[in-house]
Amino acid sequence: MTPLGEKIRQMRQERGASQKDMAAAIGVSAAYLSALEHGRRGVPSWTLLQKIIGYFNIIWDEAEEFQRLAETSRPRVKLDTSGLSPAATELANLLAEGIDRLDEAEIRHITASVRQMLERAKRAGS
Structure with a gap:
């Protein structure tokens, strides 16, 4: 699970929303939302991230934190150390x-x- 996936699941459960209902509201399949929550999907597009923020009615400061979580939620990280020590x-x-x-x-x-x-x-x- 990624930091973003964990946060989405937590917020969804706190609001009593099913994956199916949330997925329909933001325009994705329940399977995609499940994969996003479990870290089997990478960082969502900016447009989808904005839909998720809107779905949860997240205020400005929380939205910035939410976007930071998205930036640190790549489940398959590749590091290129060529040129480094x-x-x-x-x-x-x-x-x-x-x-x-x-x-x-x-x-x-x-x-x-x-x-x-x-x-x-x-x-x-x-």
Whole structure:
């Protein structure tokens, strides 16, 4: 499941909507919506994302968070480390080979650490 799929399922269930009803309302099949929730489909188009936001009547700040979730919800990530350091290539390969052996707490810890480092690098580069 992707972050976006998890959020869609959570919001749909909180509102008591079935996949079939939501899918009809946003103009997709129930099978597509199920695949999106389970992470078997990639990030939806901008147009479909706007329909989902409208379906849930999401306000401005929540809509931005929803779009951020969509951007981080590619279930099949491809990393090109050509031109980067050997350490970058090693890190990419370690994650690709071993992420399935990490538990949720470890994944959340690594994610938070990487976000902090990227934010520091962004501030330093500004």
